[in-house]
Amino acid sequence: MSAPDRGRWLAPLLVCHDCGLPQVQTALPGPGLVRCRRCGAVLRRVAPGSVHRAVHLNLAALVLFAVANVHPFLDFTFEGRGQVVLLASGVVRLWQEGMPLLSGIVLAASLLFPLAKMLATLWALGPFLLGLRVVGQARALRLADALRAWAMLDVFLLAVIVAWVKLADIAVLHPGVGLWAFAAALLLATAADASLDHHDLWQRLAPQATLARLDPGTGPLLGCPACDQVVVLRRGLSRARCPRCGHAVHPPRAEAIARGWALLLTAFAFYVPANLLPVMTVTTLGRGEPSTILGGVALLVEHGMYPVAAIVFTASVLVPLFKFLALGFLLVTAQRGTEAWRRERTLLYRIVEFVGRWSMVDVFVVALLVALVDMGALATIEAGTGITAFAATVIATMVASASFDPRLIWNRPR
Ligand SMILES: [Zn+2]
Numbered sequence: 001m002s003a004p005d006r007g008r009w010l011a012p013l014l015v016c017h018d019c020g021l022p023q024v025q026t027a028l029p030g031p032g033l034v035r036c037r038r039c040g041a042v043l044r045r046v047a048p049g050s051v052h053r054a055v056h057l058n059l060a061a062l063v064l065f066a067v068a069n070v071h072p073f074l075d076f077t078f079e080g081r082g083q084v085v086l087l088a089s090g091v092v093r094l095w096q097e098g099m100p101l102l103s104g105i106v107l108a109a110s111l112l113f114p115l116a117k118m119l120a121t122l123w124a125l126g127p128f129l130l131g132l133r134v135v136g137q138a139r140a141l142r143l144a145d146a147l148r149a150w151a152m153l154d155v156f157l158l159a160v161i162v163a164w165v166k167l168a169d170i171a172v173l174h175p176g177v178g179l180w181a182f183a184a185a186l187l188l189a190t191a192a193d194a195s196l197d198h199h200d201l202w203q204r205l206a207p208q209a210t211l212a213r214l215d216p217g218t219g220p221l222l223g224c225p226a227c228d229q230v231v232v233l234r235r236g237l238s239r240a241r242c243p244r245c246g247h248a249v250h251p252p253r254a255e256a257i258a259r260g261w262a263l264l265l266t267a268f269a270f271y272v273p274a275n276l277l278p279v280m281t282v283t284t285l286g287r288g289e290p291s292t293i294l295g296g297v298a299l300l301v302e303h304g305m306y307p308v309a310a311i312v313f314t315a316s317v318l319v320p321l322f323k324f325l326a327l328g329f330l331l332v333t334a335q336r337g338t339e340a341w342r343r344e345r346t347l348l349y350r351i352v353e354f355v356g357r358w359s360m361v362d363v364f365v366v367a368l369l370v371a372l373v374d375m376g377a378l379a380t381i382e383a384g385t386g387i388t389a390f391a392a393t394v395i396a397t398m399v400a401s402a403s404f405d406p407r408l409i410w411n412r413p414r
């Protein structure tokens with residue numbers, strides 16, 4: 001990799017999505033990662049045969065996901081009474097309890113988004129196997145990418161484990177065919193994602209539009225955030241449209257910082273009631289006991305369930321706090337144009353991006369407990385308003401970190 005030489009750059013160019021540095025892509029000897037020479041971001045994953053693999057893995061995942069939805073997910077026995085729940089039972093129960101918002105969030109993250117992502121990936125890649133081109137392939141690929149953070153099968157599976165351990169003391173649980181199929185679908189879909197060569201996919205869909213030779217009056221080089229097409233921003237313009245996929249392309253902007261602060265404050269506004277209001281109420285033999293997030297953790301510690309207490313405390317308390325502090329720090333330093341620790345701050349941004357969705361685990365745990373413990377007068381668990389506020393916190397911080405432009409760490413906003 002070397003910096004593009006103005007006036008002579010017909011070699012394929014890549015622009016780093018994290019720091020905005022344009023660089024010439026040298027040919028790779030074989031499979032591997034192409035990294036940005038300034039910030040270390042993965043610019044490209046070269047993986048021959050990844051299209052075939054991704055189609056087959058996604059097809060298998062889709063079939064298993066269908067099995068997971070129609071077969072019993074968990075079998076729960078309490079005081080001699082049995083209860084079988086399906087994957088979507090929590091969604092239905094939350095709806096019946098008059099919590100349509102929470103029900104919708106769980107439905108989207110654990111069912112609709114994963115399903116849409118698998119279908120979109122198949123729509124985008126499947127035709128290549130048959131040597132065909134069909135309408136909407138590029139759009140489907142963009143959709144599958146956009147859904148990646150929001151399709152939360154992995155977080156849901158962690159929630160199953162947490163709910164299981166929470167109930168293990170008082171009830172007997174057995175995994176159903178649905179749960180095994182769910183875990184297998186998750187493994188296959190993850191394996192398909194991990195090996196995709198996006199650069200190659202976009203080249204197949206539409207080869208990079210060639211750029212004219214640069215003249216001294218040309219504006220900055222920008223990378224399309226969706227397809228990596230390199231775009232020249234003409235002098236005097238504040239944005240351009242990607243000629244390959246139609247996505248908006250613009251240099252780092254000061255508005256992004258203001259929007260980041262607004263989202264962060266929104267998230268914090270939800271975080272306060274999320275911690276003060278009960279997330280669920282456990283009623284046994286007519287006696288109800290509401291509990292908050294921290295109360296739930298304390299109860300787990302009391303019962304000696306330390307590993308699960310640590311998981312819930314990390315996902316529900318530490319991760320949101322870490323995100324507030326980290327995003328606040330990134331926004332302040334970007335606003336001031338701080339030049340120190342640029343690589344470290346970029347790494348911090350990547351960590352925030354990665355951990356954010358895992359906070360959703362407590363929301364899924366409540367949905368599962370509500371579905372499982374529905375024994376009338378014997379025992380019931382109802383969701384509390386606190387958990388809806390908590391889900392809103394997680395979503396707002398996820399949107400805040402997704403809308404943070406890491407190029408602001410390396411360049412002053414325009
Ligand atoms: Zn970079």
Ligand SMILES: [Zn+2]
Nearest residue numbers: 224227242245
């Ligand atoms: Zn594009």
